[in-house]
Amino acid sequence: MKNTLQSRNFRFEIIDSTKSNIADFIWQIADVTIPTITLNETSVSIPGVSNLRSPGTSITLGDIDIEFLMDSEYTAYTNLYKWILSANAGLYGSDAGSFKKDALLMVLDSTQQSIVTVYMFYDMFPTNLSSLNFTYGESGAIDGVSCSVTFSFSTLELLDKDLNPIEIG
Numbered sequence: 001m002k003n004t005l006q007s008r009n010f011r012f013e014i015i016d017s018t019k020s021n022i023a024d025f026i027w028q029i030a031d032v033t034i035p036t037i038t039l040n041e042t043s044v045s046i047p048g049v050s051n052l053r054s055p056g057t058s059i060t061l062g063d064i065d066i067e068f069l070m071d072s073e074y075t076a077y078t079n080l081y082k083w084i085l086s087a088n089a090g091l092y093g094s095d096a097g098s099f100k101k102d103a104l105l106m107v108l109d110s111t112q113q114s115i116v117t118v119y120m121f122y123d124m125f126p127t128n129l130s131s132l133n134f135t136y137g138e139s140g141a142i143d144g145v146s147c148s149v150t151f152s153f154s155t156l157e158l159l160d161k162d163l164n165p166i167e168i169g
Contacts, residue, residue: 009108009110009112010032010105011104011105011106012032012105012106014103014124015101015102015103015104028068028069028070028076029066029067029068029069030068030069031065031067032064032065032066032067032105033064033065034064035061035156036060036062037061039056040058041054042054042055042056042057061153061156064105064152065148065149065150066149066150066151067146068147068149069144069146070132070144070146070147080129081129083099083125084126084127087099087125087126099125100123101123101124102120102121102124103124103153104118104119105118106118107119114161116161117159117161117166118159119156119158119159120156120157120158121151121155122155122156123153123155126151127152128148129147130147130148132145132147133145
């Protein structure tokens, strides 16, 4: 019997060639949700017979949702905030395309030493930075503040442990 995949065995990295410190938040990530992949279907109506359904010709990709823990200097939040604002070409007169980044989600084995598979996200950009909840709790209780960010992207590629594309067929 094979070992089960552990949900905490992952590493997420943003490839940031501009050195804009966006990647500072990757080490505080608590949760990553891999986006849904939906194959659209085609339905053909035939009189006297129920609709015949078959695979369509396009795929719809969901968004990446990441929850991260806030650092005490607000570095991660501030960098993501700046990324969202600077990517808004209409507001700041810049090219929004230049703010897209690629990212890797590496799924690790049970020892957290070897890569099992890699999700490569191309042209990723943030679309939502969640609200922050500051709460006064019980005396002595220490709760970290977390935040979530949603990213959209143009293309997803699944890679093997050697970073080669998974072949279809």
